[in-house]
Amino acid sequence: MRICRQSLVVFVALAFVLLLIPSAFGTITPRFAFVANEKDNTVSIYTVNATSGLLRSHGYVLVGTKPVAVTVTPNGKFLYVANSGSANVSTFSVNIVNGTLTPVAGSPFAAKTGPSALATDPAGKFLYVANKTSGDVSAYTIDSTTGVLTAITGSPFSAGTGPAALHVDPSGKFLYVANSGSDNVSAFTIANDGALTDVADSPFPAGTTPAGLFITPSEKFVYVANNGSDNVAAFTLNTSTGALNAITGSPFAAGTKPSAVSGNPLSKFLYVTNSTSDNVSEFVINATTGVLTAVSGSPVKAGTAPAAVTVDPSGKFVFTGNATSDDVSSFSLNATTGALTELVPGPFRARVGPSSLVVSAGTTNITYTPSFAFAADFEGGVAVLSVNASSGALTSVKGSPFGSGDPRAIAVSPNEGFVYTANSDGTNTIGEYTVDTTTGALTSVGTIANGDSPYSVAVDPSNRFVYAVAIDTNGVYAYSIVAATGKLTLIAGSPFTAADAVAPGSVAVDPTGRFLMVAEACCSNTAGITVFSIAPTTGKLTVVKGSPFLPPSGTSEPTWVTVDPTGRYVYASNGGSFGTGGASAYSINASTGALTLVSTPIAGGSAPWSIATDLTGRFVYMTNNDATVDGYAIDNTTGGLTKLTGSPFSASGPSRGVAVDPSGKFLYFGDSTLLEGDSINASTGALKVLSSSPYSGGSGPIDVCVAGTIK
Secondary structure: OEEOOOEEOOOHHHHHHHHHOHHHHOOOEEEEEEEEEOOOOEEEEEEEOOOOOOEEEEEEEEOOOOEEEEEEOOOOOEEEEEEOOOOEEEEEEEOOOOOOEEEOOOOOEEOOOOEEEEEEOOOOOEEEEEEOOOOEEEEEEEOOOOOOEEEOOOOOEEOOOOEEEEEEOOOOOEEEEEEOOOOEEEEEEEOOOOOEEEOOOOOEEOOOOEEEEEEOOOOOEEEEEEOOOOEEEEEEEOOOOOOEEEOOOOOEEOOOOEEEEEEOOOOOEEEEEEOOOOEEEEEEEOOOOOOEEEOOOOOEEOOOOEEEEEEOOOOOEEEEEEOOOOEEEEEEEOOOOOOEEEOOOOOEEOOOOEEEEEEEEEOOOOOEEEEEEEEEEOOOOEEEEEEOOOOOOEEEOOOOOEOOOOEEEEEEOOOOOEEEEEEOOOOOEEEEEEEOOOOOOEEEEEEEEOOOOEEEEEEOOOOOEEEEEEOOEEEEEEEEEOOOOOOEEEOOOOOEOOOOOOOEEEEEEOOOOOEEEEEEOOOOOOOOEEEEEEOOOOOOEEEOOOOOEOOOOOOOOEEEEEEOOOOOEEEEEEOHHHOOOEEEEEEEOOOOOOEEEOOOOEEOOOOEEEEEEOOOOOEEEEEEOOOEEEEEEEOOOOOOEEEOOOOOEEOOOOOOOEEEOOOOOEEEEEOOOOEEEEEEOOOOOOEEEOOOOOEOOOOOEEEEEEEEEEO
16 A cells, blocks of 8 residues: 555555456445645545546545645545644544544544554555655554554664655555665565565665655556656656666656656556646556556646546546645546646635545445525424435424524534524524434534624534624624533634624635635725634634725625635625615635635625525525525636526525535525525536425524535
């Protein structure tokens, strides 16, 4: 199993075997992507659409200092992260159904200094860690039940200078380590207990400053990306002795400053990220000789400073982690030619400094199924309705409505365990509920004080923080979630304010969990969108320079704000104080969070209210006071909007809060009297009223959110 600091191929040996015997094990398919973010000490979590290759963000977890490598065991049960700044390995158990990460008892486990790369053997029995600063390899056994690491006798084992990448061959007999400081590759034989012994004649010369290493699943060839000499060294692998022999014509030219290398499960193609030329070199591998030939059209553009590359276990998609543009590029892989085509929408934002990525494998595709819709009833409590996953029809659950008060806005936590309401009923509180995930029933666990006239509430993607605004209090209230109960605790410093922020009416967190957007709904010529950065450890907020970011001249203040699923664009409905306006589009600066208007406002109906995107990042929907819903297509390159054919789409009453269900098939909104539902045409984005719509959502449904499950 090959995993290195920048270039990680998941389960290549397993994938190769399963592809040959699908009747026994099922066809191999990608499930989750995990990205180590070196500069903010986190790992981002994504699901992978096995058909389209598109990613969907599912939050992040905190790890050690300067995480630069990440890998999973072949069965997908455990995730390991090399923290180069804290000299240890963070360890998590992986929920193989939904990708949730839970720290393993005893984590983090000590390594030596500067751990820079990770690899497991194909059986998932051993973990090897290249320690770049101390010049050695730590070796551990993996407890198959718990994931706990135990140092192997004799560990650490000496390598060359500055080991930067490593990979276990598909047979599990040999380990290879690329040494960036001594310009060579150390080779080891792996004993039954995981201990390492030098292969005869090791180390083997490579190019200058080797940074990435890959072994083909066929076990015939080894490739090393040389950061200092802008090329790829190629070797044949002697499966009896472990010795490496240079291939005729090696090294082969790549781009500028190659940082990582990866190949497809069938050993036909090789991909190299070039960190300075911001692209990916594509090669065809000669099955007999191992000689590399550039694919026609190579290289293909990636993000800025790509530091990692991996081919997904099915061999259909390629992903790069781009360290300076803070995102992940996705490509489809042409199985005949090896050419890469960038996927749309994309790229998807990560957190700060993505330095390594890995994709886990399974035998079933990720699917999202809607379960329950929760409606804020402005005339009393929370209405809960079950969602028919096939038809989209809503049915009131037993005991609905739940709670009391007059909530104006509602949010469900990403883990579907908790619901929070903004109670604009004189109590000036945030309502806290737990969700029975089987029945949808809510249980109130209390309330917590908010400002004067709460207007909006949002939960961050890590399921740790809640943010709420009150239109008559110029600040953002931040709360931490007690994971066991869903209760909220006020974060020190709340409410967080900005000098020009007035009348906050809507709040949204971007998919990465880095930035909070606040729409200021009225009352000032400086009303716009104030952006805050979110501290990942505490949830505290810091105003982004340049806030508030104003709507286009002559446009009403923003009433609602949302962020698209790629994390690159912000959309606002401009109808403050029930004025006229439309939808405004902004791009998000990946480094700072600052917003830039990307186009002139797109006209909407009378007094736009709420706005939401679909779950692929292709469409935007805006509700209006004149009983219509506007639909727009997103320009993937600029973020600009174009009206959909058939827009505006009709509603039965003044349309209010809007949400798309987790499957992306249905759109729901409150009209202050009933809940309405539409199907979404996956190709065109057009809306069609569901035959069973409208639905009772209490006496005055004004906002809605929808929960669902991942399988």
